[in-house]
Amino acid sequence: DTAVSQTPKYLVTQMGNDKSIKCEQNLGHDTMYWYKQDSKKFLKIMFSYNNKELIINETVPNRFSPKSPDKAHLNLHINSLELGDSAVYFCASSPQLGGNTIYFGEGSWLTVV
């Protein structure tokens, strides 16, 4: 059983398209996150949700919109994709906010052409 699962794992799409990445965790955690890993492997938080409530929203373009239908799911929708959006996107979860281990999914490799 994969604790944090995200789909798709690989996604190649054209500039201007809209795409979504789905994430589900079966750990019963309250908090979920989206992280972005750029081509230099630098990891940066994008969003954090706690019990379906947005807690952290870093300086991410508003073309990126997270949606949390319930606390086990946090999807990421990206509008009008740009070349610079090419990256690996990691979903993650933790039992609560702060001071806990964060468990990561396997990543979604997005390539915009």
Add this chain to the structure above:
Amino acid sequence: AQSVTQLDSQVPVFEEAPVELRCNYSSSVSVYLFWYVQYPNQGLQLLLKYLSGSTLVKGINGFEAEFNKSQTSFHLRKPSVHISDTAEYFCAVSGGDYKLSFGAGTTVTVRA
């Protein structure tokens, strides 16, 4: 806010040799510290963490790290590496703002 500096971007090492990956952090509040490993084309896996208590923390795959508050460091060590330890290693810190901030990563390449 807190930040992390990984002092070595690349560490080549021979098989069965020891390795140390250096990590320094800065924070104005108490922190929690983590080391994650990322194998090629895979996700992040937790190696070990320091939340409180003993400053010497043992993790999976024979890794250990020592929290040094006075030097604001959390260096990762392994006494004898294997080829399979070739990966990217990330130090991370979590403080009062609920964010996990990562260092830039250290690429470890183990050679026979």
